[in-house]
Amino acid sequence: MEYQGTRRIQASPDEVFAFVSDVRNLPRYLPTTKRAEPQGEERVAVEGEANGHQYQADGHFHQDAQNHRLEWGSDGEISYSGTLEVMPDGDGSQVSVKLRFEPDPQRAPNQDMPGQAPSDNQIQEGIDKALESIQNFVEGRGGKEEPSAAT
Template sequence: MSEFEHSTTIQASPDEVFAFIGKVENLPKYLPTTKSAQPQGSERVRVQGEARGHPYDADGYFRRDAARHRLEWGADEGHYSGWLAVEAQGEGAQMTVHLSFSGGPPAGEGGAPGETDQAGPNREQIQEGLVKALLSIKNFVEKGRSGGKEAPSAAT
């Protein structure tokens, strides 16, 4: 299993941040590879996008816990999951995002020497995606309409 995490602060209340991140229609505004997201009923989401030149169209779960300012999501197959939590910090908030991948290492880290998955992102690209996602949230929440999505150097 591979685990990734990143935190950053934002000059907004946890309620303001959660109001933005908790809307499925806002996912494409801050997730690096997501182009479209639609609710699919209670705690379900369909996301579409492109990662490293490969289009994807996936269904999964998307759970909101407004009282704890926490999102949880993942693939139905169980190979990918994550959470994003927002906590009060001084006059602002701290956002922490965490991703878990099971069933194999990221690209470039195959089990046998020389074994890699060239289609998937490597550890550095995944970490960069986390950083850019939180920066995109910060841009939109702090700057409103003048903010924008941050794109990673290589589309993870």
């Protein structure tokens, strides 16, 4: 399953990429994420809370500064990966995010499982809120936006 989102941001690609590629900023824009720490070369550990459940996850986090591209993926029970690309768009930037989830045989397609797995709509809302949060911080007009399903 793949999900994606795009948002135009009024800032240079270098400025946007500098913000999103700093691991310390992940909690500022990733929904439900409360803490993120680098764990050596291209590794990251994150902690947060979603749907009333605490989580901790480790994964890879690759930065390609020349192409303004991030790639990441999980090591845990839920297998997912993603990319974020920042491209020039006139006098600003366009940020595109793609998330991919490996099918879970225990989860029926489009089935809500509160406290276990987010629905397709919740995942898409999370992408949209992450992009809105990036825009808020980089443009200096607000803070982190959490999806309604985060609480």
